[in-house]
Amino acid sequence: MAPSAAAPSILLLLLFLALLHPAAAAAARHRHRFSASLHAASPNASEPPTTFFEVDRPIRPPRGGxxxxxxxxxxxxxxFGATYGRPPVTAAYTPPACLSGGGALALAVLEWSADCRGRQFDRIFGVWLSGAELLRSCTAEPRPNGILWSVSRDVTKYAALLGEPGEVAVYLGNLIDKTYTGVYHANLTLHLYFHAAPPPPPQQQQPADLIVPISRSLPLTDGQWFAIQNATDVQSKKLSIPSNTYRAVLEVFVSFHSDDEFWYTNPPNDYIQANNLSGVPGNGAFREVIARVDGEVVGAVWPFTVIYTGGVNPLLWRPITGIGSFNLPSYDIDITPFLGKLLDGKEHDFGFGVTNALDVWYIDANLHLWLDHKSDKTTGSLLSCDASGLDLNVNSEFTGLDGQFVTSARRHVSATGWVKSSYGEVTTTFHQRFSYENSNVFRKNGTVQIVNQTIDAKSGIFVKDTSSVLLSGESHQVFPLYLYTGTSEKVGDEYSLVSLVEFGINEKKTSGGKLGFFYSSLKNAQSARGTMRVKKNLVVSGLGKTHQVFKYVGTDGCYFRDVSSRNYTILFDRSDDSCSKGAYGGSSAKLKDQPARRKLLVKKL
Structure with missing residues (x-):
């Protein structure tokens, strides 16, 4: 078959998405993203609404006291109806009266609760308080009978912001027409908990004294995030920090859309050029976010591969949504070693770029600062810095549309510096070490694509004064991903798509020192498979099955959940928050990662 008509998984779906809605093309033109209008069967609109949810550990007040x-x-x-390209919804923020009631804040929870009815795409949205982002999330895709969902995020670390008057802003860009009728109705609520008695000694450092937003300022007709549109685009903001700062942590929010929504599936440009596939996203299958201060690299983010609620096959994410889709993760970079360069009272440039980026990435950050209240001035110096660059390799082998490209990458960043304050002279070392492997295979004349990827990210902090270790901690995250998509040849106005997705988060955190000992282990695995039959740009039949196992064990408690669904129906749901070994469900708590199992699942599809 000629290249121009040989790859329905790339070209046919690209055309299909472009036809869905002209104004939505910029946000929906990738081959793996589908609209919520694609119903396998239209439910009775008189049925009660369906509750969607993301599996996560419940947020509870700290133990002890x-x-x-x-x-x-x-x-x-x-x-949020016709809100695309319009200003965010805003409201004045006044600190709740209970914040001044005298009790010490134990926990703050921001809750987003929403409902929607009709048809609609998934939509990214953000919540900001006085310019600092508190929540990045994706909407659920509605049904004619309606849906409900809520998202809760622990915002205790923003205590400094919560205690000051400001402005809440929410941007959710939505489109309404005769086909896409879904209007999102949402409430944003703050829940505060307080220590009734003097709180126990902290096991971790207290929240920052000041939070400085690194984002765009209102008024806007978009979110307050920066939009990174290509590999050379660097967005930044100048700001100065107080002269009595003794610790600084950069919290980065990241989401990827349009041509880079599925960046880990993108083929290299030479594959696109050789097969005359104009309009197909390229630049290969590797991305990283680089954080810079005054042009100098201070850290990186290799982001988790969030799949939004319309991704791959929307029937997979109903009612269990993809990991991170309702509560996108943020990423911390400790820049305390660089304070010696920032304590001069001058403005400094905080900027972000994305390696190999295509349009568009939304990025902003919050700078958390700890202040020395016993001193007007701290001093410091950067002792060493190693950000030697990215080691990136791509090996490609293709014959026509079929073949494989394998991408590997490595990066190491480390910095050491000291700061002298009323707490003494403290030396901080922060390091990051990343590795990345991605195998991207095209088969059957480009109609089948198989992605097998692992992101391995380690970061560590070591803080000491002249006599002892104050803090020594490490975080190790592994993000595995397996994605299979197969598209039949188009016959008339009809074709079918099969898909298998397995991905998750394996994470371990440890810390020790004068502030106490902390340990946690998280294994969060999701396996989803499904089929869709598409006719005249509508899904006329389909199937989505999802199984997820969430297991958390830590010094602050335990939580286990094993849940499975099939086309809006929960098949089973088991959970436990005890820390006994028998609470974790035996063999059902394991999602086996074996090629033979995957082949069997694909065959069944």
Whole structure:
């Protein structure tokens, strides 16, 4: 078959998405993203709404000591209809009266609750308080009978912001027409809990004294995030920090869309050029976010591969959504070693870029600062810095549309510096070490694509004064991903798509020192498979099955959940929050990662 008509998984779906809605093409033109209008069967609109959810550990007040609450305050109630390209919904923020009641804040939880009815794409949205982002999330895709969902995020670390008057802003760009009728109705609520008695000694460092947003300022007709549009685009903001700062952590929010929504599936440009596939996203299958201060690399983010609620096959994410889709992760970079360069009272440039980026990445950050209240001035110096660059290799082998390209990457960043304050002279070392492997295979004249990828990210912090170790901690995250998609040849106006997705998060964290010992282990694995039959740009039949196992064990408690669904119906749901070994469900808690099993699942599809 000629190259121009040989790859329905690339070209046919690209055309299909472009036809869905002209104004939505910029946000929906990738081959793996589908609209919520694609119903396998239209349910009775008189049925009760369906509750969607992301599996996560419930947020509870810290153990030890009596805790009162919640003290709940509605921050904003909004309706998001034709909101694309319009200003965010805003509301004045006044600190709740209970914050000045004398009790010590134990926990702060931001809750987003929403409903929608009709048809609609998934939509990315953000919540900001005084310019600092508190939540990045994706909407659920509605049904004619309606859906409900909520997202809760622990925002205790933003205590400094919560205690000051400001402005809440929510941007959710939505489109309404005769076909896409879904209007999102949402409430944003803050729940506060307080220590009824003097709190126990902290096992971790207290929240920052000041949070400085690195984002765009209102008024806007978009979110307050920066939009990174290509590999050379660097977005930044100049700011100065207080002269009595003794610690600084950069918290980075990241999401990827349009041509880079599925960046880990993108073929290299030479494959696209050789097969005359104009319009197909390229630049290969590797991306990283680089954080810079005054042009100098201070850290990196190799992001988790979030799949939004319309991704691959939307029937997979109903009612269990993809990992991270309702509560996108943020990433911390400790820049304390660089304070010696920042304590001069001058403005400094904080910037972000994305390696190999295509349009578009949304990025902003919050700079968390700890201040020395016993001194007007701290001093410091950068002792060493190693950000030697990215080691990236791509090996490609193709015959026509079929073949394989294998991408590997490595990066190491480390910095050491000292800061002298009323706490003494403290030396901090922060390091990051990343590795990346991606195998991207095209078969059957480009109609089958198989992605097998692993991101391995380690970071560590070592803090000491002249006599002892104050803190020594490490975080190790592994993000495995397996994605199979196969598309039949188009016959008339009809074709079919099969898909298998397995991905997750394996994470271990440890810390020790004068602030106490902390340990946690998280294994969060999701396996989803499904089929869709598409006719005249509508899914006329389909299947989605999802199984997820979540297991958390830590010094702050335990949580286990094993849940499975099939086309909106929960097949089973088992959970436990005890720390006994028998609480974790035996063999059902394992999602086997074996090629033979994957071949069997694909065959069944």
């Amino acid at each position: 009596a805790v009162s609450g919640p003290c709940s305050t509605l921050l904003l109630s909004g309706t």
